[in-house]
Amino acid sequence: MQTTDKTKELSTTLVLVNDKLHFTGHADTNAPVSIDYIPPLGDNLGYTSLELFLLSISSCVGSAVLILLRKMGKTISEFRINSNGIRRNQHPTGFSNITLDILLKSPDATQADLDKVLSMSNEKLCPVWAMIDGNVEVKVNSEVIKAL
Amino acid sequence: MQTTDKTKELSTTLVLVNDKLHFTGHADTNAPVSIDYIPPLGDNLGYTSLELFLLSISSCVGSAVLILLRKMGKTISEFRINSNGIRRNQHPTGFSNITLDILLKSPDATQADLDKVLSMSNEKLCPVWAMIDGNVEVKVNSEVIKAL
Numbered sequence: 114m115q116t117t118d119k120t121k122e123l124s125t126t127l128v129l130v131n132d133k134l135h136f137t138g139h140a141d142t143n144a145p146v147s148i149d150y151i152p153p154l155g156d157n158l159g160y161t162s163l164e165l166f167l168l169s170i171s172s173c174v175g176s177a178v179l180i181l182l183r184k185m186g187k188t189i190s191e192f193r194i195n196s197n198g199i200r201r202n203q204h205p206t207g208f209s210n211i212t213l214d215i216l217l218k219s220p221d222a223t224q225a226d227l228d229k230v231l232s233m234s235n236e237k238l239c240p241v242w243a244m245i246d247g248n249v250e251v252k253v254n255s256e257v258i259k260a261l
Numbered sequence: 262m263q264t265t266d267k268t269k270e271l272s273t274t275l276v277l278v279n280d281k282l283h284f285t286g287h288a289d290t291n292a293p294v295s296i297d298y299i300p301p302l303g304d305n306l307g308y309t310s311l312e313l314f315l316l317s318i319s320s321c322v323g324s325a326v327l328i329l330l331r332k333m334g335k336t337i338s339e340f341r342i343n344s345n346g347i348r349r350n351q352h353p354t355g356f357s358n359i360t361l362d363i364l365l366k367s368p369d370a371t372q373a374d375l376d377k378v379l380s381m382s383n384e385k386l387c388p389v390w391a392m393i394d395g396n397v398e399v400k401v402n403s404e405v406i407k408a409l
Contacts (some may be wrong), residue, residue: 119299120354122347127323129340134324138316143308146294148320151267154328160291162389165317167273168286172296173310176282179376180302192277199270200388206268237303240348240355241310244393247287260375 177234325382
């Protein structure tokens with residue numbers, strides 16, 4: 114289905130699958146993603162649009178950080194990002210603030226390494242972050258644990 | 262897991278699951294989403310961050326449109342959105358342009374109804390669109406087919 118060069122162009126398809134707001138989304142040959150909104154408008158049968166956005170920005174920041182740490186020769190034993198977004202009170206109710214909590218376990222990467230990499234990634238390397246630049250405040254917390 | 266009020270605040274978790282860029286993402290009790298990047302950096306084992314972004318904005322616009330059409334008493338027989346995003350050539354390689362192609366089949370909604378609803382939704386009602394306002398150009402095409 115997806116025949117384009119993903120470094121240049123991307124495509125997705127979204128189809129309504131019930132009489133409220135339950136959608137099935139997909140791209141390329143990936144397993145479909147169930148998307149819905151909370152009651153009463155939806156039935157909570159899938160990810161909300163804003164949860165997909167948080168996964169989008171976390172994986173974008175995560176990828177940039179991992180690529181840079183590996184370029185420095187560092188070993189990654191465990192890596193996770195918990196994200197949280199606070200919505201605006203008035204329409205449009207997008208996020209005013211997003212917090213990303215990064216946990217890195219590594220035998221050889223230090224907090225200073227991660228801080229350096231984070232200062233390089235963010236707006237400059239993460240495409241999703243760049244697209245909300247000036248509109249949403251993003252804060253990154255991080256913890257490095259020495260572990261094999 | 263998710264105990265917060267999703268109209269105010271949302272959370273997701275992302276975990277690295279291989280030694281490249283393959284992540285598992287999840288929120289609430291939803292089935293995990295497989296996230297990866299294309300070779301050579303990744304192994305194409307899941308959605309890219311920017312594909313998740315396209316699903317996020319399509320479902321956001323789709324939900325706003327459906328809510329407004331139903332408020333006008335219209336019946337939705339089929340509804341889908343194909344999205345396409347063109348990336349910038351230079352870092353950060355986020356989208357410069359996004360195109361959403363909306364297909365609506367309805368026995369009673371007209372193109373004028375959909376146009377009206379689209380002019381009301383967009384930046385004003387769709388949170389994801391609002392978060393990229395001023396940074397990314399979004400174009401919406403639409404087609405209405407009369408069908409039961």
